[in-house]
Amino acid sequence: MKINSKFHNSEPSFLTTIRPLINEFNAIDLASGYTGFHCSSKLIGLVEKHLREGLNRYADAAGEMALRSKMAEKINRLYEWQYKPETEITITAGAAQGIYTAIAALVKEGDEVIIFEPANEYYAPAIEMNGGQVRTVPLSGKEYHIEWELVQSMISNKTRMIIINSPHAPTGWAMAEIDMLRLQKIINGSKIIIVSEETFEHVLFDGNLHQSIACFPKLAERSMIVSSIGETYHVTGFQIGYCAAPEEIMREFRQVHEAMMYSVNSPFQLAIADFLDEKEEYKKLNAFYQGKRDYFLRLMEGSRFKPLKCSGSFFQLLDYSLVSEEKDRNFVKRLIKEHGIATMPISAFIKERQQRHHIRINFAKPDEVLEEAAKRLKAV
Template sequence: MPSFPAPLVSRLPEVGTTVFTVMSRLAQECGAINLSQGFPDFSAEDVLFERVAYWMRSGHNQYAPMAGMPALRAAIAAKVQDLYGASYDPEHEITVTAGATQALFTAVAALVHPGDEVIVFEPVYDSYVPAITLQGGVVRRARLAAPDYRPDWDAVQALVTPRTRMIMINTPHNPTGTVWSAADLQRLAEITRGTGIVVMADEVYEHIVFDGARHESAARYPELAERSVIVSSFGKTYHVTGWKVGYVLAPQALMAEFRKVHQFNVFTVNTPVQLALADYMADAGRHLRLAAFYQEKRDFFRRGLAATRFELLPCAGTYFQTARYTAIADLPDTDFVEWLTREVGVAAIPLSAFFGDGRDEKVIRFCFAKRDETLEAAFERLGRFC
């Protein structure tokens, strides 16, 4: 008798379709206004598209260098130097990636070994834990408590063991909109001092920080920068999430390991888009004006929901607004967002999707990266039912 392989056993048995896909599909089926998935419904400037077309027509349509086009890496280095006073060598310490999610996955794959412990802050973005699990890592969860979702550093310190390989941070934070302070980064530096812990810093909303605060990048702090892999996203900054282009900053030793994996799971990223982004970055105002642009939208969104019974939680950054709905319904948050989508016609994300144990705090997340007319239509629907 021929032998057959053993039955397939899933490496991610508890993982289904991401909640963002589920809610966007439901919104489409119901004709609801989609304030769930985090993407704008407005476009970038035409000049950016024109630069892409220019480089395509100029014949730059073959593979880019594995680490990214030199012009784009140089532009990234200049931006980081100007904003954070940090010097990164474009040749050895900057890599262009196929979006931030790929960058995060590649960093975990390169640096986390079976049995290594990785600390994440919960509610946690949904791609982190599967990446750790696939490498055989052990997830340790530090809880961010409502309503301000600030880190408890004593609790983080208690999670650190000799097996801790990585701490994954995210500021400004998705889904809560919390922005970490200089004191937070300094405490993280203290906790990791004298250890081999790598800091994985997800900073994709680095330019969306409100009320005059500054983004506290890990790059600002030399003690952290020397152990950090920092991820950012052109999609979030320039309203082109579908292009899936991001980048990573890391000291040379960490970047060498990152690139060993990157060259086999992606190899390289869209050449004419990279060249267009390098051109577009020449005007620093395009990212420096982003905070004011989104602060206007945040304030507009909060004013629009003021007449409803939603309790709006603090939003210091990102383009997400969290809200507690206990004055409207006593449903579990997953049931509430389904009702909101089907009956009210507005889609949101349940915060329980960001907790490993499905913790339900009766809080949901809206995305306000939408045109004013989209948000006004959502206000009208929410005002009638909520």
């Protein structure tokens, strides 16, 4: 049976296309977005506890109240903005589902959505699948940053949403307070909704502070935070995230969320709710991952790969222009085949293709993996 696909303009993610190569050549995988560390034994014990209690039922569609309440408390403690757990916090199956649901709930046919490229791979498809028009603003400069004058020029009466992401997963860039104030000024007086992905809120380096939407009342009143607990607690496979937004926005979000998925894993939600009392777990992440970044960069000293500035996340960009003039996708495939190491090309995160000689590596790995990876890269 031949299907006239509605996704004729879509293509599989680059990681999906290279997965067979990674397996065939048994390559060290620094391309994927998951951490290489075990989660806390206490969290494992809490999951087991709730499983043994027989709580294998549907959770409330908006999420277990225990977890929503703990998330509201945490946001208030960190950013001094109060979300009501009953009506303004929803538990999701990870950040990607949160982003998709926000777009499906709030973007109508013909609406324009501004994203900043490089961007997470699931932004543009979600917009297009829901009838929206993607408007891309390229991050500027060798080390990527937002030119707010360009953003201002992209705003029109069709602009429905702007999606921001900080710390920025593809590049490691992090928004400063001045960036948030510029955004606030640009949308003042409009009906534009901000969706702020803050998955790496606890992974910032060199004294940088996370600039959450919740720190800026005029933005918080018209924005949705989307985040995930996976990167914070080394449990990306749990696929549990959360969204926070004013009640009017959240009401629209929940209508779509409840139609998509009735419930997110209840015992795991309850375990995370209990584990959120362990505040030191996320407080130590900045130092932990900064140590990983710095160790990897020391290992790469003397190589022809040049690191770009990384202010947050567990991703590091490397400029390979002194190594090869190949297009980044071809270069990445050659690294897998000839050197047994998998990375991501920056073009995988860019809809409007630009030719940059940059690859992304994930340094959230044990030291011995980073040591072998650096050895192989330096041999290129």
